[in-house]
Amino acid sequence: QATSVGPGEGAVNIVAWPGYIERGETDKAYDWVTDFEKATGCKVSVKTAATSDEMVTLMNQGGFDLVTASGDASLRLVAGKKVVPIDTALVPSWSTLDDRLKDGAWFTVDGQHYGTPYQWGPNVLMYNTNVFKEAPKSWSVVFEKQDFPDGKPNAGRVQAYDGPIYIADAATYLMATKPELGIKDPYELNENQYSAVLELLKGQRQLVGRYWHDAAVQVDDFKTEGVVASSSWPFQVNTLQADKQPIASTVPDEGATGWADTTMLAADAAHPNCAYLWMEHSLSPKVQGDVAAWFGSVPVVPAACKGNALLGDGGCATNGFDNFSKIHFWKTPVAKCASQGTCVPYSRWVTDYIAVMGG
Amino acid sequence: MRSEDGRAPLFLRLAAAGGLVYLLGPLLIIFVYAFTTEERSFVWPPPGLTLKWFAVAWNRPDVTAAIVLSLQVAAVATVIAMVLGTLCAAAVSRSRFFGRETISLLVILPIALPGIITGIALRSAFATFEIPFSFWTIVLGHATFCIVVVYNNAVARFRRTSQSLVEASMDLGADGFQTFRHVILPNIATALLAGGMLAFALSFDEVIVTTFTAGQQQTLPLWMLEELIRPRQRPVTNVVALFVVAATFLPILAAFYLTRDGEHVAGAGK
Amino acid sequence: MTASAEPMRSSGGSRLGDVFWRRPGLPVLVMLTPPVLWLGIVYVGSLLTLLMQSFYSLDDFSGLVVPEFTLSTYAQLLTPANFDIIRRTVVMAALVTVADAIIAFPIAYMAARYARGHWKALFYLAVMLPLWSSYLVKVYAWKLILAKEGILNWLFETLHLTPLLDLVLAIPGVGGNSLSVSSIGTFLVFVYVWLPYMILPTQAALERVPANLVDASSDLGGRPSATFRHVILPLAFPGIVAGSIFTFSLTLGDYIIPQIVGTSRLFIGQAVYAQQGTAGNIPLAAAFTVVPVVIMGIYLTIAKRLGAFDAL
């Protein structure tokens, strides 16, 4: 076990969500790579992934040092031995982390930390302000057949996420609207609860023209396909607002799912030193604030919430810093679950969600 | 062959014209959008026109890197496919024992099976034998499904190249190698060129197989996939697409005239 | 065969050339070895490795592949939802193939039998340019064309034909909110991107139909339509079948087009992609790939019998 990080190997390869690692190519102001490269000599290469599944696929391919995995991918990567525990002592900023996240179950197994937290945030309800004069209070606008305030039906104008993990969004909605099902955790569903959730999703299929698969496509769909309401990420909201689109977002009363992402270290990392240097760099308040501002997420280092020029002082609150407890963070559904013994595992979610989308 | 007399019937001309519009219209869209001022997504009609994307594309190192990689992959894959395809075609046309059918099937398989199968199969083989992704893993995948186009062109030309040319050469003192170099090769050259062009095009544009064999390298189509999905500077992809079409226009035309003359030449012996 | 009286002529020919000449099987073997090794071992070998995995299964609990022989993955493959995907894909592939054949034929026919000189070059360019334009960029161009705020809608609006479009989009099953989120849209894009692959072999086959057979038919009382039906079409058919190998197989395996334009209902390619990525269900992904392999196997057998291999 090394006691300090050695010299950089000259490069580091990262799998990341789009918008997570920027070098000022889109907007000069948003650049948290160039300085790092200058300081460490580690050239950063980024491969973006649109879904957690894609991330897992990429990591299975190998060749990467780090991955900004969400909760539904992280444990799979741990189980698949694609990532390894890190030595927190080699990441000096570890101590500055938000306490709520330090031992998050989505990256801590048997007391060992498989990476450093990066950002977190809710899956918001994004809507078109021309249609909704005020923010919808319930996810029912995307789940139940109804007419929108503009008098036209919602069918064909709402979207849902094209990923099995979206089953949890439906479960979250039912957890609030159908308490008799006894759902305690949207990621831990018994057969009974699971089939009720699937029923809801099958109904939703009739309303959804196309499921959204990646962020940019959804942005397009709101612009050119007449979509007015959907589960989304703050990133799309920011993008559309920057484009002067009539778009806003909200976290409805039922609560929301969300993600908490971890920069994890690949088992076969070719550049471990640069990887450690990046993890340390990624926790600096400047980076944390910049990412949060760009992506619309919440920093994992509270210190970033103050004094960041891009994020602004109210940024953390806007992005949901205080909603932490309302959010059901993505995690991989497993058969042996904590809340009720046996649950429907993720592989079933995959097949069944494909069936749901198949209509 | 005599041309059919007069003009084509009206409905045929209309159907063909409609087909051509369908074929070329969308290309026009690509060209128009290379000039749009709208940066992140495309709306119709374009809000304005600008030339700036050409400069932007020119200055982006990732564009040039991807183009260079794609050119290299396509070139190497084409050369391999040309060698293997020609060998295969020559063997089949020379031999009475190896069924052309069997070889044809083997050669056609990689293109007749969907790319995702080729991709995943190669990927799982790389994984099994712990072969790391590299330039050569991409080339391997591409060359595999490019062999068929070279093979088909070469086999057709071999069939048309009269056996008596080969015998005439041997009769005049050339052994197998000399005959290949001085008679067979020049005669199938235009067919190989046509096959090679098509192989190059297939490789240069292949996304699906590459997705599984590229690891972290970025060929032009992979760059485009990434670029089209990411909402920044989408017109750049259209600029690149426009550039590729423009750059290939002349070679395509040249190949057309070359292979057309080739037919005349090949038929001249009889 | 006894070697070698004195050579009658000293010039020309190497020793190895003589060996090859005396054993004509030898050069054939030498020539066949590299391609057969490449295709037979590398490619078919990989394919078999993959197919073998379809007889493994995924452990639900750990999410890891269990390398033991089982047919359970195939049982899973045939669940209604998966079967649906297969059916949808095959129907789409068949429709796309038929549509491509119909659209390609007049173009190929004009190019092969009427176009001369510069017109012929023009037809050639019209087919080759789309082939050389990036597949992805073309697909995105179509997204622009088909979007609700897109070109086609704009065109229909300008022409006051929007109700017509709405009528089409209202067709249950194939319609949708807009063309770009409907099966019709997926279909149009598929038809478009594979069209050149149909035109090229069809045109080549038509060019090979001897002109004097057309004359003969007309001489025997065949009006142009009868000549077309009884002489030209049957003789060009292998070319169309050759083209259909491409259109059918490319549709069968593509996962990018239905993802960009369509209803989110999966096609085989997407299912394979999802299964092998998601939760690493390689066995199910492999089982899915068996479907196109079997379908194409049957398809190629038929195509071969129709003489399509010579027309490729």
Add this chain to the structure above:
Amino acid sequence: MSRSAVSLRGVSRHFGSVKALDAVDLEIAEGEFFAMLGPSGSGKTTCLRLIAGFEQPSAGHIEIFGERVEGVPPYRRNVNTVFQDYALFPHMNVAENVAYSLMLKRVPKAERARTAEAALEMVKLGGYGARRPGQLSGGQRQRVALARAIVNNPRVLLLDEPLGALDLKLRESMQEELKSLQKRLGITFIFVTHDQGEALSMADRVAVFSEGRIRQVGTPETIYRAPNSPFVADFVGSSNVLPPELVETFTGERRWASLRPEAIRVDGGEIGGGERLSGTVVARSYLGPVTRLAIEAAGLRLHAALPSTSALPAEGETVTIMFDRDALHLMESDA
């Protein structure tokens, strides 16, 4: 001559600057066996294709049984063609090929089969119906093409070098068959060939083509014995063509003349009157019944055909050649 089956009035067909056919007039009578003879590229095929309707005249007009056929497509002309390369449909068997025109006319299947079989019997191919064209020999294919063309009872049959691809023996026997078939059917045959032997032996009348024009039309005897020009004389019978200067010394007339090889006697032949020339034998070819001598005389290379059984001079020998003055045929034209 009975009434006209096909007539061409000032017909031309130009391809760009090539005058494939140039202001041709022609009358072909009903029931006639008419041959078109001429070197390659002289316009024979073009003329046939104009009659069949595959080409349209650039000028002039064509009548078939008195009707002008401008704009009448081939499939409406009661004229059928036997193509030089047969043009059998490779995807149909022999019976289907022969029955093709019947099928187009929607003749019932059973009747079709009967009629096709009868046509095949006619060309001595009864029972071959189920074969594919590819499984037949050249001569058999030729006969299938014939059966296919006559199954429809056309009033005019066009044949474009139908025997060109056959070997000599087969060709000879097909010549007789064609000739007798034409007699049995009684229809007009228009026959293209570049083999003068074929044209002479088969046709009732022959038209000699050259460079898109007809040089002479007449019976085989006329064409052979009284060619109207050196071109015809030379083309039709490997004749000796004598220049005006030489002819003048024999006849007093300054005209071109032809002299058939078999009209020449050499040296010790029967004594008799006639014209004489002295020359040297430069080549001798044995042709079976006759032996051909090439003799250089008066600056010309003359050919003489002598019975092989006669005493023949050796190569290099100096000989006197003799011929009757009547054998000299004076010609009108001079080209």
Add this chain to the structure above:
Amino acid sequence: MSRSAVSLRGVSRHFGSVKALDAVDLEIAEGEFFAMLGPSGSGKTTCLRLIAGFEQPSAGHIEIFGERVEGVPPYRRNVNTVFQDYALFPHMNVAENVAYSLMLKRVPKAERARTAEAALEMVKLGGYGARRPGQLSGGQRQRVALARAIVNNPRVLLLDEPLGALDLKLRESMQEELKSLQKRLGITFIFVTHDQGEALSMADRVAVFSEGRIRQVGTPETIYRAPNSPFVADFVGSSNVLPPELVETFTGERRWASLRPEAIRVDGGEIGGGERLSGTVVARSYLGPVTRLAIEAAGLRLHAALPSTSALPAEGETVTIMFDRDALHLMESDA
């Protein structure tokens, strides 16, 4: 006969069950112009290909100038071939084609050009070196093929129906040219044809092939006048073949005999002795110098060739045919 250029000893070539060549013995002398004559499929090409080295005998052996050539590849045999389809290299111009073998021998460029041009002069194509084969007419291509084959001074030249693709007029003039070229070069020509006229007129000796065997070898006169079998008689000169029963009535010998058409006289011909038969004229073809009659007599269809200038019976007329007894050639074989 001088020493042997090519000899075949019991040579067979079988393709599966097809005996393309079957135990053939043959001696071809140096400097000879030798023709191989026979119907299609009789093994002529196979025989030539065995000599050139493109095929290997299944049995027997071949000697070229006394050396056995088993296992000697074509490119080491001092024998060259003129192919039926010429097989000119389409990607080379005429000069390059002709100089091909010199290029392989690494003859310096200038010398190559000189030699090639000389060979082209020899076939009267001087100055055509820069053209492509595609820009030449059939006869010119044929001559290029010839020049290419002789540029190397082969001791034996093989020609596989070199005139087959030419039209009749061209063919006749090429026959003379070939013949004189062979004389000038003095090398052995082995010439394949299925045209008996060509074989007779050009060759010093002729071998008649049938079904993979040689039926007769001899000078043109022998072959024509003294065929050893009905097959040869019929093939070489469209002879009348008389069956033994009929021949017995004339000669007393029960043997097959041949009777040349030109040996037959009809009716009012000169009075004279000879044999007589009565028959009916069934067909009449005008051949220029002679007219051929088909006469049915004694249950046979006999052909008579009469001078066109004589008085000719009409079709359907009953005639008496006469011939000298000497004209009946009795044959050895009976098949």
